[in-house]
Amino acid sequence: MRTLSKAAAASLLAVALPASAQQLSIATGGTGGVYYPIGGGFAEMINEHIEGAQATAEVTGASVENMGLIMRGDADMALALADTVYQAYTGTGDFEGRQIENTRALASVYPNAVQLVTLADSDIESLADLEGKRVSVGAPGSGTELNARAVLEANGLSYEDFTPQRLNFNETADAIRDGDIDAGFWSVGPPTSSIMNLATTRDIRIIGLSDEEVANAREEVEVFAPYQLQEGLYEGMDETVQTIGIPNVLVVNSDMDEDLAYQLTQLLFENTDELIAVHPAANDTTVEFTMESTPVPLHPGAIRYFEEVDAEIPDRLRP
Numbered sequence: 001m002r003t004l005s006k007a008a009a010a011s012l013l014a015v016a017l018p019a020s021a022q023q024l025s026i027a028t029g030g031t032g033g034v035y036y037p038i039g040g041g042f043a044e045m046i047n048e049h050i051e052g053a054q055a056t057a058e059v060t061g062a063s064v065e066n067m068g069l070i071m072r073g074d075a076d077m078a079l080a081l082a083d084t085v086y087q088a089y090t091g092t093g094d095f096e097g098r099q100i101e102n103t104r105a106l107a108s109v110y111p112n113a114v115q116l117v118t119l120a121d122s123d124i125e126s127l128a129d130l131e132g133k134r135v136s137v138g139a140p141g142s143g144t145e146l147n148a149r150a151v152l153e154a155n156g157l158s159y160e161d162f163t164p165q166r167l168n169f170n171e172t173a174d175a176i177r178d179g180d181i182d183a184g185f186w187s188v189g190p191p192t193s194s195i196m197n198l199a200t201t202r203d204i205r206i207i208g209l210s211d212e213e214v215a216n217a218r219e220e221v222e223v224f225a226p227y228q229l230q231e232g233l234y235e236g237m238d239e240t241v242q243t244i245g246i247p248n249v250l251v252v253n254s255d256m257d258e259d260l261a262y263q264l265t266q267l268l269f270e271n272t273d274e275l276i277a278v279h280p281a282a283n284d285t286t287v288e289f290t291m292e293s294t295p296v297p298l299h300p301g302a303i304r305y306f307e308e309v310d311a312e313i314p315d316r317l318r319p
Contacts, residue, residue, distance in 0.1 A: 024055040027069045027078035029062035030139060032169030032194035033186075034281050035079045035248075038109065041278030042077075042250075042268065049267055061168075063143030064094060070253050071100045077264070081112060081143030081187065082223040082247040083150070086295040094146060102254040104299035104319070106265045108290045110189045110281040111245040113227045114147050117176060117195060118183040120203035120236065127152065127213060131161045136175060136184035139168040147221075147246060148185040154220035155213050169194040177202050187246065189281035191233050199235040206234070208241040217244050223295055247293035254299065254319070261301025269305070287311050 026043055029035035039057035046055040058075065060066055066078035067088040084094075091099025118124045124133065130152075137159075138144025145166065152158065165172075165181055172184035173194040186192060198204060206229060209217070218224045227245030231238060250268070252261060268275070268285065275282035291311055297319040298306070306313055 022052050022054060024053060024076045025074075026055060026057045027060045027066040027075035028057050029060060029066075029079070029142070030168040030170065031059060032173065032192070033062070034110075034112075034189040034192055034279055035062060037279045038189075038275065038282065039079055041275050041282075045267055045271055045274050046264070049271065050263055061139050061141035063141075064146065065141040067095070067100055067103070067251070070103065070251055073253060073255075076252065076256065077106070078251050079109065079248055080251055081147065082108070082249055082293065082295045083221050084143045084146055085249045085251055086223060087146075089296040103296050104252055104254045104256070104261075104302075105290075105294045105296050105317075106250045106252055106261060106299060106302045107268055107285070108247040108249050108293040109268075110284040110289075111225075111227065111247050111293070112143070112147075112187045113190050113229060113245050114151060114209075114243050115186040115188065115190065115192075115195065115229065116183060116207040116243075117172075117186065117198070118205050118207060119176060120205045122182060122205065124183050124205075124207060126207065127155055127157060127209070130157065130183060133182040134163045134165060134180070136165045136167040136172040136181050138166065138172075138185055138187065140166045142168070142187075143246075144169075144185055144187040147187040147244075150220045150224075151209070151213070151217045151244070154216040173198040176204075183207070189248065189279070190229055191280075195234055199237075203236050204234065206237060206241045206243075209243050211242075214242065214244055221246075223247060223293075247289070247295070249294060249296070251296070252299055256299060256301070258299075258301040258304070261299040262304050263301075265299075265302040265305040269309075291317070 028039035043055035063084035069075035087093035
């Protein structure tokens with residue numbers, strides 16, 4: 001499904017962009033996660049392949065903040081976790097009373113994995129062992145905090161059971177390394193640089209979830225799915241660890257020009273190898289993954305592309 005004819009691919013360069021779309025911003029996350037390199041890689045692809053367009057990746061607090069940027073028109077595109085996107089679109093959860101009905105998707109890019117990290121010599125071996133500890137739950141306004149809270153609450157834990165710290169990925173890694181906190185959550189596409197860097201300076205342990213804990217979390221959040229962190233993912237990780245995964249969605253405002261949305265979607269799927277070269281998480285950037293995993297309707301420009309490549313578009317993805 002990724003391959004079009006050379007003539008069709010060439011048309012990507014031939015369509016003129018509306019003047020208002022020539023400067024494009026992509027809301028990402030912190031520099032220690034995957035959103036920033038993925039967003040930066042896509043920005044470079046836009047600059048290289050779409051005539052007249054200049055795109056930049058913006059460092060943000062990630063998913064929750066990014067949805068607000070899309071709502072206000074302060075970003076043209078944003079990466080956000082599927083549960084955050086769904087809550088924003090439906091006005092539920094953290095978005096109760098502030099529904100963002102104009103949310104539309106271009107694609108689901110890759111899945112995140114909830115990763116709970118501690119030092120190898122820690123006495124933390126399960127979620128229950130977080131009680132009484134100092135734990136980073138992610139940056140304020142991030143999808144990591146939404147995911148961490150959902151996993152914890154589904155399994156009978158709340159912030160009152162430990163001392164929560166709201167740190168970004170790099171801050172969390174530094175705090176674990178320096179002994180300032182006992183454990184930290186990441187919800188990010190594996191492998192992520194901040195955990196990799198931590199694992200080179202300290203022996204770490206990834207805390208797995210039991211079958212029951214995974215099932216409890218899935219009852220809490222529909223977009224959660226079982227996910228396996230493979231042996232050898234990080235230095236010193238000598239066994240597979242079970243956790244949960246959540247799709248990451250590339251979202252735009254419904255007001256985006258249809259031709260621009262079409263070109264961006266075409267660019268993403270016809271030049272995926274360029275994004276894989278930036279980060280291996282993009283190996284999951286396929287039309288099939290988008291059809292299976294996207295939680296909100298697609299933009300009409302994206303639908304036009306998917307129809308051209310004969311994708312089976314579920315009714316739920318049509319506005």
